[in-house]
Amino acid sequence: MTTILFAAKRADWAAYEAPLRQSMADLGVSADLVLEADPAEVDYLIYSPASTVQDFRPYTRLKAVLSLWAGVESIVGNTTLQVPLCRMVDPGLTEGMVEWVTGHVLRHHLGMDAHIQGQDGVWRNDVVPPLARDRRVAVLGLGALGSACAQMLAQLQFNTLGWSRRPKDISGVSCYSGEDGLRQVLSQAEIVVLLLPATPQTENTLNAESLALLPRGAVIINPGRGTLIDDEALLSALDTGQVGHATLDVFRAEPLPPEHAYWQHPCVTVTPHIASETRPVSAARTVMENIHRHLNGAALLNVVDRATGY
CATH class of the missing domain: 3.40.50.720 (NAD(P)-binding Rossmann-like Domain)
Structure with missing residues (x-):
């Protein structure tokens, strides 16, 4: 038996x-x-x-x-x-990730945080977002989860870029690979979604050098792995405004220690590793x-x- x-x-x-x-x-x-x-x-x-x-x-x-x-x-x-x-x-895990990523991409694309902050009686209608087709969103990592998220973003008419270590071909997504491809993607991306696996090769994919390639004020969304980001480099980029906001669901140490700088930073959203259970x-x-x-x-x-x- x-x-x-x-x-x-x-x-x-x-x-x-x-x-x-x-x-x-x-x-x-x-x-x-x-x-x-x-x-x-x-x-x-x-x-x-x-x-x-x-x-x-x-x-x-x-x-x-x-x-x-x-x-x-x-x-x-x-x-x-x-x-x-x-x-x-x-399939359930993939669907959950697609929902979480799509929700947070739309949140940053539409400027929801600024529109609803404080509910303090201030009528904030001075910033109108572009249409999705005029917003460049990059998905780094085109495995099962990354490909599904990139396809959904493309269906919503985002100008969707995808990057993976090996060449991929995904309908509606401009796919890049290799180190030169990563630089090309980052230099264009206004919103970056990280869905790479945690390997020695992917550790600190976003570091001081790669963060400097982004258009100023770009948004980072990380539901992938905590090791993909050099934390000190990201905090520095947030302080200078090179990165406008970071929504982070995964961390090197979990639960994220209460004293960690991410908790206190005004341009960081922490979620407790819930992107896709x-x-x-x-x-x-x-x-x-x-x-x-x-x-x-x-x-x-x-x-x-x-x-x-x-």
Whole structure:
């Protein structure tokens, strides 16, 4: 009998058990779904990096680890993990990210903060935003989440630019790649959305040099990873007005410490890593469909490339 071990946070079991069992029934997956098991008898791990399982060597029968998180940077370097690692690519997670990114892009594009600040009786109608087609918005990172967000922004008629390390072709999006491409994108972008993975190559993508390329007053929106930004460089750019505002959902340390300068800065909006939560119902279906594929001889989906880290 196939054994599937739920090796995420114990507190998440209550939310995931019923959706996982329902997906098993719907797909006809015959297996034992358990919260505890002899490691030597486990075939699949449904996993989050917050799990107590950090040494995979006892799992001698293990065929794959299926992460409930989109980010895998905290596990991909684990040398005891020798089987395929599948990251979470879930329609619900993607939809949530598209909604969050679109909402905040529109917020900054329309100048909502200035229009509603204080509700103090002041009639502020001196600044009228351009139409979306005249606003240049860049999405850095064109994986599943970045591509979906860029496509939505393009559908709203934004002049949408996209950048990735490797060439991409997305309808309605002007796609760039490579270091020269990044400089070209940043030099045009009035709003920048960061959706790159956390790897050694992407750390501090926005630093003093790259922030200086932006049109003065550009807006940064980061629902990707905290390591993508050099915090001191961003704070300096905010102080000088080179960057007009930063809306940040992810940070190097989470929860963001109360004494961090981002909390007090008037040109920073902090949100508590809520851009797109994994929804148990859709995530359970995604994980179980992947296990079902593998049990029936098909290749696993969304397997992490250890060389690139995503």
